Amino acid sequence: MSSSTHPTVNKASVLRPGGSFYYEDREVPALESDRDVIVRVMATGLCGSDVHYWQHGRIGRYVVEQPIILGHESAGIVVSRGANAVGVEVGDRVAIEPGIACNTCTACRSGRYNLCKDMRFAATPPYDGTLATYYRVPAECCYKLPGHISLRDGAMVEPLSVAVHGCRLAGDLQDKSVIVFGAGPVGLLCCAVARAFGASTVVAVDIVAARLESARKHGATHTYQMSAEKSPELNADALAATAGVSDGANVVLDATGAEPCINCGIHSLAQGGTFVQVGLGRPNLSLPVAQLCDKEAVFKGSFRYGPGDYKLAIALLDSRRVQVDGLVTNEFSFSQVEEAFQHVAGRGGIKSVIYGPDVDVEVANQSA
Structure with a gap:
C-alpha cells in the first residue's frame, strides 16, 4: 500500500499492563481544533523508555495501569489539517514532536515548556504513543523534513533534539x-x-x-x-x-x-x-x-527538549552539519513489534525502527 493511500482504520500496537503486546483496530483520530494535524506514521524509532515500560511497567511515577500505545520517535506524512494549521500542508513529510504542553503555566510562559507539569507526552502513561497508523498533534509539533532525509531517518530528529x-x-x-x-x-x-x-x-x-x-x-x-x-x-x-x-x-x-x-x-x-x-x-x-x-x-x-531544539535539529540536518546516516541499523515491519522490542532489549545494533502499518518500505527510505 502506497503512502498516498489512507486506510479508514487506525491499526495500533498496544501494550497490556504486565508486558504483552496485542494489535487492535481503533478509530482514526479526528481533528479536535483548527490547528490540529493528522499524520500518517511511517517510521518510529524505539527508545530505551519504550523498552523500560515493556519490561518493568513503569518509569518513576509513570505507571502502565491500562493498555497503552508506545512509541514517540516518529516521522510521517500529513494527511489532514485544520484550517489554521499554519505552515503545514497535506502531503508534507514531517518529524513529529511528541509532547503537547499546556502553553499557559509558568514553565511554558517562561520558555521552558519541556518542564510543563501538564505535558501530554506520547507513550508516557496515560497518553498513547505513535505505534499506530495515525497520530494527531498541533501544527507546531510538525517539522518539515529536509529533502535529502528519508522518513526512516526522520525518526531520528527526536533523539537528535535531545542531543x-x-x-x-x-x-x-x-x-x-x-x-x-x-x-x-x-x-x-x-x-x-x-x-x-x-x-x-x-x-x-x-x-x-x-x-x-x-x-x-x-x-x-x-x-x-x-x-x-x-x-x-x-x-x-x-x-x-x-x-x-x-x-x-x-x-x-x-x-x-x-x-x-x-x-x-x-x-x-x-x-x-x-x-x-x-x-x-x-x-x-x-x-x-x-x-x-x-x-x-x-x-x-537535561530533560527532553524545549523551544527551538527541534527547529535547530532540522537545520543541522538540512545543512548537513550533522549526519544521521548509519544510525538506523535494524528495521522491523509493524507485524514484528515484539521482535523489535526484544532486539533492542538485547542491545542489538545502534537504532531500531518500526515501520507503520502497511507502509511501503521503499517509500519510507526515499528522500523527497
Missing part, C-alpha cells in the same frame, strides 16, 4: 573540549552536535568497543573504551591521556545514567567545567560531590 538540548545547556562549545559518555544513539548524536557547535575535541566513551567504531563517523575526534576493572579516577586519568586533555574537559555530557560513567565524568572535568546529565539510569546514585565543589563545576540536568 541539541543537552549541548545547548552546556553553553558555548566553540573550541572547547567535550567528553560524551555512552555511544548509543543519543550519545553519538551528542558527539555530532558538539562538533557541529564548534568543539575542538570530542571524546566518545563506552565500555563496548563495537559501539565506539561508529563514533568517529558521528563527530568524535577521539574514543576511549572504559574499563570495568578500573576505578573512576584511573579511567579518568587514562581517558585524559588518550584524548590529550590533561587539564580535564571543559564539558562532559553523560548519555548513560550509569554511576561509574558519571563518577568518571566528574573526575574528568576541568576546573570550572560543566557537566550535563542527558541520560537516565537508577534514580539515586552516589556521586563525588567534593570533586564538583573543588572544581566549582556546574552540574545540570
